[in-house]
Amino acid sequence: MTDIQRALLGDHEAAKRLTEKGVLVPCPFCGGEAFVSGQVDRKWIECDKCWIEGPTMENSRAARLAWNTRAPIMSAEEMEMLEK
Numbered sequence: 001m002t003d004i005q006r007a008l009l010g011d012h013e014a015a016k017r018l019t020e021k022g023v024l025v026p027c028p029f030c031g032g033e034a035f036v037s038g039q040v041d042r043k044w045i046e047c048d049k050c051w052i053e054g055p056t057m058e059n060s061r062a063a064r065l066a067w068n069t070r071a072p073i074m075s076a077e078e079m080e081m082l083e084k
Contacts (some may be wrong), residue, residue, distance in 0.1 A: 001083055010072030011079060019065040027052060034067060036060050 006014035007025050018025065024034040024045060032049025038056070045054040045067035057063040074082070 006079070007068055008070060009074050009079060009082075010070045012069055012072075015065065015068040015070070019061060019068050022064070023068075024064060025068050025070075028070065036063060038063070 003011075003014040003018050004023070004025055007018055015025075024036075026032065027034055027047035027050060029052050030047060030050040032047040034045045034047055034054075036043055037046045037053075038044050038060075042056050042058070043060045043063040044056045045063050046052070054063060054067040057066055
């Protein structure tokens, strides 16, 4: 399972790894590609398809982490079972 798949299932460690690499997961609403937007002192992530915006944060890294972090939909045990 990839870190993107894990992040979409709510694995916060996978979301952190992707954030550090500068990777954005697809839009949670339409699956579109996301990009960093904002001003000098405020950043947020937008979807290039449905134009939904993530929360406004103080920098790009914080905006990416907020976008990449999903609410867990599976327990750690269930995630391990998927990998087997």
